[in-house]
Amino acid sequence: MKKSILVIGGGIAGLAAAVELAANNLSVLLVEQKQHLGGRAFSFVDKKNGDDVDNGQHLMMGCYHSTLRLLNMIGSLPDVSLQPALxxxxxxxxxxxxxxxxxxxxxxxxxxxxxxxxxxxxxxxxxxxxxxxxxxxxxxxxxxxxxxxxxxxxxxxxxxxxxxxxxxxxxxxxxxxxxxxxxxxxxxxxxxxxxxxxxxxxxxxAMVIPRKGLSRIFGEPAADFLRSHGCDVRLNTSVERVVIRKNKVSEVKLSTGEVVTPDAVISAVPYFDLPKLFDEPTLRKFPEFNIADRFVSSPIVTIHLWFDMEHGAVGGNDFVPEEFVALLHSPIHWIFNKTKISGGRKNGLSYLSLVISGAEKFLAMKKEEIVALAVAELRRFFPESKNAVVRHSHVIKEKRATFSPRVGTEQFRPSHITSLENFFLAGDWTDTKLPATIEGAVHSGFACAEAVLRNSKHQSRFKNPSAR
Ligand SMILES: Cc1cc2nc3c(=O)[nH]c(=O)nc-3n(C[C@H](O)[C@H](O)[C@H](O)COP(=O)(O)OP(=O)(O)OC[C@H]3O[C@@H](n4cnc5c(N)ncnc54)[C@H](O)[C@@H]3O)c2cc1C
Incomplete structure (x- = not known):
C-alpha cells in the first residue's frame, strides 16, 4: 500500500478535500486526469499577449466562507479582494x-x-x-x-x-x-x-473578485501546499476502475497500470464521470453511483476580447469604467474589465471578458459569430467603444459548466457519505444545498475530509508517519 487516502479529481472539490486532509497530517494521493488542476475553474497564459485567461470568469461572495478558509490555508487570500460593501x-x-x-x-x-x-x-x-x-x-x-x-x-x-x-x-x-x-x-x-x-x-x-488567473489562486498554490505536506499530486493520471469487495473499496486501478489500495477514497469527479469509475455489475449492485442521467448540464460561454487602447481609450479611460457590470436587455449578461481587475495594462491592450450564462442556444454558433455579437453589444452599451479595434479574441464554450438546478433535481443530489464505509462523494453537484459553485465544491470537499477524519480517529494507521 503506497498511500492511505485517494482523492479522485483535482477540481476545486478534490483540492479542498486533499488540503484539509493534508493539514490534518493524513497521507494523500490526488490523481487528476488532465494536465492541470482546478477542473472547471482554471486559467492559462495567452501565448500572444501573456495575459492570464480564465476558462470562465468566476465571481465569489463574502458568504463563500469555506472558500475563503481554503484560500487562507493555501496562502492565496491576498489574491482576491472583498468589496467593502456590495x-x-x-x-x-x-x-x-x-x-x-x-x-x-x-x-x-x-x-x-x-x-x-x-x-x-x-x-x-x-x-x-x-x-x-x-x-x-x-x-x-x-x-x-x-x-x-x-x-x-x-x-x-x-x-x-x-x-x-x-x-x-x-x-x-x-x-x-x-x-x-x-x-x-x-x-x-x-x-x-x-x-x-x-x-x-x-x-x-459583498462580491469577492479574483485578481489573478484562477490557476494561480486555486490549482497552483493548492498543489504547492499538498506537496509541501508530503502528499502525492499526479496529473495526466486517471482512475480507471474502483473495485468493491465486502462493501468497501478494496483497490483502485490507475491509468498508469498501478493498483493502489487506499484506506479511504474520495471521489471528486462530476456526476457524468462517476459511473465510469465502476464496472457494470457494480453499478447494478450500487445504483446510487449510476445517477448521471438524473442531471442536466447547463453551458456558459465566455468571450475574451483584447482591444487596441489607442482607439478604445476615451480621455485616457477604458470605455468600460467599472470592474464588472451587468447588462440588462442583452444576450450578454456580464462584462468584466480584466485590465482594471488585474491592476492595469501590461501589453498596451485593453482586455474584457463577456459572459453568457445558461448559454444553450449559443453552443451551435460559430466563434466568429459570437465575437461579432459581443462586439455589437459592447458598441450598443458603450458607444465610446465604436472606434476600438479588436486585436485578439478567444471564445470558450463550457458545455457542461454547471448542472442545471431544475425543480426536482435537489432530491437526487447524493450525500457525501455513501453505503460503502470507505468511499465518499464530493463535487459541486452533491448535496450541498448550494448551486454549482466554487463554494459548493469546497464545502463538499471539506465535508468528505471531515468524514474521513472522523473515521481515522478510530484507525490510527491512517496517519502519515512522515508528516510534520
Ligand atoms: C465558465 C464557468 C463559469 C463559472 N462561474 C462561476 C462563478 O462565477 N462563481 C462560482 O462560484 N462558480 C462558478 N462556476 C462553477 C464552478 O467552477 C464549479 O462549480 C466548480 O469549479 C466545480 O468544481 P468540482 O471540483 O466540483 O468539479 P470539477 O471542476 O469538474 O472537477 C472534477 C475533476 O475531476 C477530474 N476527473 C474526472 N474523472 C476523473 C478520473 N476518472 N480520474 C481522475 N480525474 C478525474 C476532472 O478532470 C476534473 O478536473 C463556473 C463554472 C464555469 C465552467
Missing part, C-alpha cells in the same frame, strides 16, 4: 446606469435601502421588492415543499413581482447564480442563495 452596476442600453449599493445601515436594512435606490425601477416596483425581503426572512427552503416544487419565476410571481422587477433585477441574479432560465430552476435553491448572501453579515453580501 456594489453591482447594471446598465440598460437606453436607461443608462443604475447601482445596487448596500448602505451603512444595519443588516438587513443595508440591502433593503440598496434595493430602494435602484433607479431603473419605478417607486412602486421598488417598494414591492420589500415583499421578497419579507418572504426571505420567513422562508425555510429545506422543509417548505411548496417552495421546492416552484420555479424561480413562479415564486417571484407569487410575490407579485412586476415584469420590470424580474427583468431588471431578479432574473439576472437567478441566471448568474443558478446558470439557467428562471422558469426552469428551483425556487428553493434560489432562496438558499439569497438568504446566504443577503441575510448574513454585511460582508457576506
Amino acid at each position: 456594489r453591482v452596476v447594471f446598465r440598460h442600453p437606453e436607461k443608462g446606469k443604475t447601482e445596487l449599493h448596500a448602505s451603512s445601515l444595519p443588516v438587513p436594512l443595508h440591502l433593503l435601502s440598496g434595493l430602494l435606490g435602484l433607479k431603473s425601477l419605478s417607486l412602486s416596483d421598488r417598494l414591492s421588492l420589500l415583499r421578497v425581503g419579507a418572504a426571505l426572512m420567513k422562508a425555510k427552503p429545506e422543509s417548505d415543499e411548496r417552495l421546492q416544487r416552484m420555479t424561480v419565476s413562479e415564486w417571484l410571481l407569487s410575490l407579485h413581482q412586476s415584469e420590470a422587477n424580474r427583468k431588471y433585477l431578479w432574473d439576472i441574479l437567478a441566471i448568474g447564480t443558478l446558470n439557467d432560465a428562471p422558469d426552469r430552476v428551483s425556487a428553493s435553491l434560489f432562496v438558499n442563495v439569497l438568504q446566504a448572501a443577503f441575510l448574513g453579515s454585511r460582508s457576506d453580501s
Whole structure:
C-alpha cells in the first residue's frame, strides 16, 4: 500500500478535500486526469499577449466562507479582494446606469435601502421588492415543499413581482447564480442563495473578485501546499476502475497500470464521470453511483476580447469604467474589465471578458459569430467603444459548466457519505444545498475530509508517519 487516502479529481472539490486532509497530517494521493488542476475553474497564459485567461470568469461572495478558509490555508487570500460593501452596476442600453449599493445601515436594512435606490425601477416596483425581503426572512427552503416544487419565476410571481422587477433585477441574479432560465430552476435553491448572501453579515453580501488567473489562486498554490505536506499530486493520471469487495473499496486501478489500495477514497469527479469509475455489475449492485442521467448540464460561454487602447481609450479611460457590470436587455449578461481587475495594462491592450450564462442556444454558433455579437453589444452599451479595434479574441464554450438546478433535481443530489464505509462523494453537484459553485465544491470537499477524519480517529494507521 503506497498511500492511505485517494482523492479522485483535482477540481476545486478534490483540492479542498486533499488540503484539509493534508493539514490534518493524513497521507494523500490526488490523481487528476488532465494536465492541470482546478477542473472547471482554471486559467492559462495567452501565448500572444501573456495575459492570464480564465476558462470562465468566476465571481465569489463574502458568504463563500469555506472558500475563503481554503484560500487562507493555501496562502492565496491576498489574491482576491472583498468589496467593502456590495456594489453591482447594471446598465440598460437606453436607461443608462443604475447601482445596487448596500448602505451603512444595519443588516438587513443595508440591502433593503440598496434595493430602494435602484433607479431603473419605478417607486412602486421598488417598494414591492420589500415583499421578497419579507418572504426571505420567513422562508425555510429545506422543509417548505411548496417552495421546492416552484420555479424561480413562479415564486417571484407569487410575490407579485412586476415584469420590470424580474427583468431588471431578479432574473439576472437567478441566471448568474443558478446558470439557467428562471422558469426552469428551483425556487428553493434560489432562496438558499439569497438568504446566504443577503441575510448574513454585511460582508457576506459583498462580491469577492479574483485578481489573478484562477490557476494561480486555486490549482497552483493548492498543489504547492499538498506537496509541501508530503502528499502525492499526479496529473495526466486517471482512475480507471474502483473495485468493491465486502462493501468497501478494496483497490483502485490507475491509468498508469498501478493498483493502489487506499484506506479511504474520495471521489471528486462530476456526476457524468462517476459511473465510469465502476464496472457494470457494480453499478447494478450500487445504483446510487449510476445517477448521471438524473442531471442536466447547463453551458456558459465566455468571450475574451483584447482591444487596441489607442482607439478604445476615451480621455485616457477604458470605455468600460467599472470592474464588472451587468447588462440588462442583452444576450450578454456580464462584462468584466480584466485590465482594471488585474491592476492595469501590461501589453498596451485593453482586455474584457463577456459572459453568457445558461448559454444553450449559443453552443451551435460559430466563434466568429459570437465575437461579432459581443462586439455589437459592447458598441450598443458603450458607444465610446465604436472606434476600438479588436486585436485578439478567444471564445470558450463550457458545455457542461454547471448542472442545471431544475425543480426536482435537489432530491437526487447524493450525500457525501455513501453505503460503502470507505468511499465518499464530493463535487459541486452533491448535496450541498448550494448551486454549482466554487463554494459548493469546497464545502463538499471539506465535508468528505471531515468524514474521513472522523473515521481515522478510530484507525490510527491512517496517519502519515512522515508528516510534520
Ligand atoms: C465558465 C464557468 C463559469 C463559472 N462561474 C462561476 C462563478 O462565477 N462563481 C462560482 O462560484 N462558480 C462558478 N462556476 C462553477 C464552478 O467552477 C464549479 O462549480 C466548480 O469549479 C466545480 O468544481 P468540482 O471540483 O466540483 O468539479 P470539477 O471542476 O469538474 O472537477 C472534477 C475533476 O475531476 C477530474 N476527473 C474526472 N474523472 C476523473 C478520473 N476518472 N480520474 C481522475 N480525474 C478525474 C476532472 O478532470 C476534473 O478536473 C463556473 C463554472 C464555469 C465552467
